[in-house]
Amino acid sequence: xxxxxxxxxxxxxxxxxxxxxxxxxxxxxxxxxxxxxxxxxxxxxxxxxxxxxxxxxxxxxxxxxxxxxxxxxxxxxxxxxxxxxxxxxxxxxxxxxxxxxx
Amino acid sequence: xxxxxxxxxxxxxxxxxxxxxxxxxxxxxxxxxxxxxxxxxxxxxxxxxxxxxxxxxxxxxxxxxxxxxxxxxxxxxxxxxxxxxxxxxxxxxxxxxxxxxxxxxxxxxxxxxxxxxxxxxxxxxxxxxxxxxxxxxxxxxxxxxxxxxxxxxxxxxxxxxxxx
Numbered sequence: 001x002x003x004x005x006x007x008x009x010x011x012x013x014x015x016x017x018x019x020x021x022x023x024x025x026x027x028x029x030x031x032x033x034x035x036x037x038x039x040x041x042x043x044x045x046x047x048x049x050x051x052x053x054x055x056x057x058x059x060x061x062x063x064x065x066x067x068x069x070x071x072x073x074x075x076x077x078x079x080x081x082x083x084x085x086x087x088x089x090x091x092x093x094x095x096x097x098x099x100x101x102x
Numbered sequence: 103x104x105x106x107x108x109x110x111x112x113x114x115x116x117x118x119x120x121x122x123x124x125x126x127x128x129x130x131x132x133x134x135x136x137x138x139x140x141x142x143x144x145x146x147x148x149x150x151x152x153x154x155x156x157x158x159x160x161x162x163x164x165x166x167x168x169x170x171x172x173x174x175x176x177x178x179x180x181x182x183x184x185x186x187x188x189x190x191x192x193x194x195x196x197x198x199x200x201x202x203x204x205x206x207x208x209x210x211x212x213x214x215x216x217x218x219x220x221x222x223x224x225x226x227x228x229x230x231x232x233x234x235x236x237x238x239x240x241x242x243x244x245x246x247x248x249x250x251x252x253x254x255x256x257x258x259x260x261x262x263x264x265x266x
Binding site: 001002004005006007008009010012013014015016017018019020021023024025026027029030032033034036037040043044047048050051052053054055056057058061062064065066068069070071072073074075076077079080081082083084086087092095 | 176223250258
């Protein structure tokens with residue numbers, strides 16, 4: 001039987017993978033993918049705490065649903081920003097985007 | 103080993119292996135496509151955690167919408183693929199050390215804390231209970247989230263629009 005600790009360890013590893021992508025990738029789309037992995041790790045935690053620590057309530061799953069909704073918002077706005085940066089600077093590599101105004 | 107434990111380890115391996123492909127692949131399109139099995143592994147974990155509605159939403163929004171959105175942006179910005187460019191910056195070893203330290207910290211906290219065991223059971227049909235909760239006790243959260251969705255929709259259109 002997997003316990004709460006199993007799920008917490010899994011989501012810690014998934015979070016570390018996402019963090020690695022965020023700090024080492026140059027492509028801003030790949031950085032957004034890392035952020036999605038980190039949000040998924042957080043959602044696994046919320047559902048696991050709901051199942052094991054407070055099974056009488058549904059607040060964990062409801063919180064996870066709201067996080068998924070806000071992740072969709074974040075992806076839409078983030079990718080729109082990537083498109084706008086590509087249009088004006090012709091690059092999406094974050095170490096080349098180094099001017100505040102053009 | 104029970105069936106539930108076997109399912110957990112298979113799904114965890116699927117999620118972490120495809121997550122590793124997402125963060126290490128030199129081809130950005132491979133990374134985007136490898137997101138799908140990772141999200142599907144998390145979906146299986148939700149089913150194991152008795153969160154069926156969450157599992158359905160995960161497939162609809164993550165595996166469906168967000169992956170397609172990411173692939174569209176790759177197509178619009180790099181002419182289909184980013185294979186020619188260097189994908190990693192110079193911080194590889196430091197970044198790996200930071201991520202490993204974070205993982206060790208989180209795992210230590212998770213294994214050394216005595217988590218409380220709650221009483222009670224989850225409702226048999228979580229979808230119905232979530233719906234009732236969103237139109238009852240959590241209606242303010244529901245409405246606030248819809249306003250945020252509307253604002254981000256308008257913001258994304260304005261930011262991505264071509265300037266005249």
